Amino acid sequence: xxxxxxxxxxxxxxxxxxxxxxxxxxxxxxxxxxxxxxxxxxxxxxxxxxxxxxxxxxxxxxxxxxxxxxxxxxxxxxxxxxxxxxxxxxxxxxxxxxxxxxxxxxxxxxxxxx
Numbered sequence: 001x002x003x004x005x006x007x008x009x010x011x012x013x014x015x016x017x018x019x020x021x022x023x024x025x026x027x028x029x030x031x032x033x034x035x036x037x038x039x040x041x042x043x044x045x046x047x048x049x050x051x052x053x054x055x056x057x058x059x060x061x062x063x064x065x066x067x068x069x070x071x072x073x074x075x076x077x078x079x080x081x082x083x084x085x086x087x088x089x090x091x092x093x094x095x096x097x098x099x100x101x102x103x104x105x106x107x108x109x110x111x112x113x114x
Contacts, residue, residue, distance in 0.1 A: 001026040001051075003032055011043045012036055012110050013079075017050035022057030024030065029061050033068050033076075042074020045107045049080035054088060075099075077109045 001024075004015040014032065019025075035046060046062070054062070062076075069076045078100040081089065089095040101107035 001028065003028060005032070007041075008104075009108050011045055011111055012041050013045045013047055013104070014046045015050065019053040019055075020051060020058030020061055021053070021055050021080065022061065025058065026035055026061050026064075029065055030068070033065050037068065037072045042072050043111050044069055044074065044076045045079050045101075045104070046076060047079040047104070048082065048085060051085065052084070054085050059088070059092060059094065062095070063094070075111065077090065077107050077110060079104060 001016060001018045001020050004017075006013050020029075033044070036042065043058070044065075046065070063069045076098075078098050080102065081100050086095070086100070089098065089100075099110065101110065
C-alpha cells in the first residue's frame with residue numbers, strides 16, 4: 001500500500017494505492033492519520049481509486065482510521081470505491097459506517113453540510 005497526501009479546501013485527500021492488507025500497511029495508515037490529527041487536520045477523504053484489494057485486516061485498518069478521526073471530532077469519508085470493494089462493504093454492512101462518494105467535489109462538499 002502507498003499513500004499520497006494532498007489538501008483541497010481544508011480537506012486532506014489520501015490517495016491510497018495497492019492492496020490494503022495489514023502488517024506494515026496498518027502502521028503506515030495509523031501514523032499518517034495520527035500525524036494529521038496532531039496537525040488538527042481531521043477532515044479526511046480516502047481515495048480508493050487505485051486500491052486493488054482489501055482483506056479483512058485491511059477493513060480493520062479502515063475502521064481503526066475512522067475511529068481515530070471520530071475520537072478527534074473529525075471525519076473520514078471514502079472516494080472512488082470499486083465495485084469489487086463496495087461488495088465487500090455490502091456483505092460486511094460497513095456501507096452503513098462509511099460515507100462513500102464517486103466524485104471528489106461531492107465528497108469535499110459533504111463536509112460543509114455536516
